[in-house]
Amino acid sequence: MMEKLKKCLESVRSKTDFVPEIGLILGSGLGDFADEIDIKASVNYNEIEGFPVSTVEGHKGRFVFGYVGSVPVVIMQGRVHYYEGYSMQDVVLPTRLMGLLGIKTLILTNASGGLNKSFSPGDLMILTDHITTAVPSPLIGRNLDELGPRFPDMSEVYSKRLRTIIRDTAETLAIPVQEGVYVQFTGPNYETPAEIRMAKSWGADAVGMSTACEAMAAKHMGLEICGISCVTNLAAGISETPLNHEEVQENAAKASANFKLLVEQVIINIGRE
Numbered sequence: 001m002m003e004k005l006k007k008c009l010e011s012v013r014s015k016t017d018f019v020p021e022i023g024l025i026l027g028s029g030l031g032d033f034a035d036e037i038d039i040k041a042s043v044n045y046n047e048i049e050g051f052p053v054s055t056v057e058g059h060k061g062r063f064v065f066g067y068v069g070s071v072p073v074v075i076m077q078g079r080v081h082y083y084e085g086y087s088m089q090d091v092v093l094p095t096r097l098m099g100l101l102g103i104k105t106l107i108l109t110n111a112s113g114g115l116n117k118s119f120s121p122g123d124l125m126i127l128t129d130h131i132t133t134a135v136p137s138p139l140i141g142r143n144l145d146e147l148g149p150r151f152p153d154m155s156e157v158y159s160k161r162l163r164t165i166i167r168d169t170a171e172t173l174a175i176p177v178q179e180g181v182y183v184q185f186t187g188p189n190y191e192t193p194a195e196i197r198m199a200k201s202w203g204a205d206a207v208g209m210s211t212a213c214e215a216m217a218a219k220h221m222g223l224e225i226c227g228i229s230c231v232t233n234l235a236a237g238i239s240e241t242p243l244n245h246e247e248v249q250e251n252a253a254k255a256s257a258n259f260k261l262l263v264e265q266v267i268i269n270i271g272r273e
Helices: 002-013 031-036 093-101 160-173 193-202 212-220 245-272
Strands: 022-026 038-044 062-068 071-077 105-114 124-131 177-184 206-208 224-234
Touching (some): 002 093, 022 031, 022 245, 031 071, 062 245, 093 105, 093 212, 105 212, 105 245, 124 160, 124 212, 124 245, 160 177, 160 245, 177 212, 206 224, 224 245
Parallel strands (some): 022 071, 177 206
Antiparallel strands (some): 062 071, 105 206, 124 224
């Protein structure tokens, strides 16, 4: 895996020498944020040797390098998922690659289903913690000592400092935000009502099919992490209608203005710290 990572790094570096400070992974329906920054370079995933390519509608599949304000960033415009058939090692390869490219901070975003009955479609939720019982850890197998320790601490995956910045930024912008625990399932099917009841009993507030595994890989590398989830639908057993991907994309699009505004200002505020 280290050899694969090094080849990916060489492929990207052959196209750009841009060094980002912050990495941003964009979730379903949120990808056009990357088109609106001060772009200095972009690299399609299929141009990177050995790199996994997303097959999901709404995920463009490229790294965008540029500036948000004066902050150098790299944005994943589309992620890969475990349910696409990739190994968990390949799913987190892009996260690790961004770490090797120079980022110190990772901002994760996603579309999720709401479990908390006080949530509504279109709400933005700051991730306070996550549950990955339903998916394999990306750290299983031989440890990559060049990246991090064999047994990394996960007592604070989502930085309290960054969560405070998001909360304060949202308040300044008058954007309401929720906070809660995110649980990752494998997908691609949506969860059953019984699985949702189980997740609620665990203490989860939102469910999805990504993000937590990327956060684990980033924490293993010593990156500072925060996450913002767009609650695009109510989960099975809470929603009165069947779930579908079109609803996810539609509600993500409706929330995109607030999402973009919040993420842009959060990046600027992190850069000022």
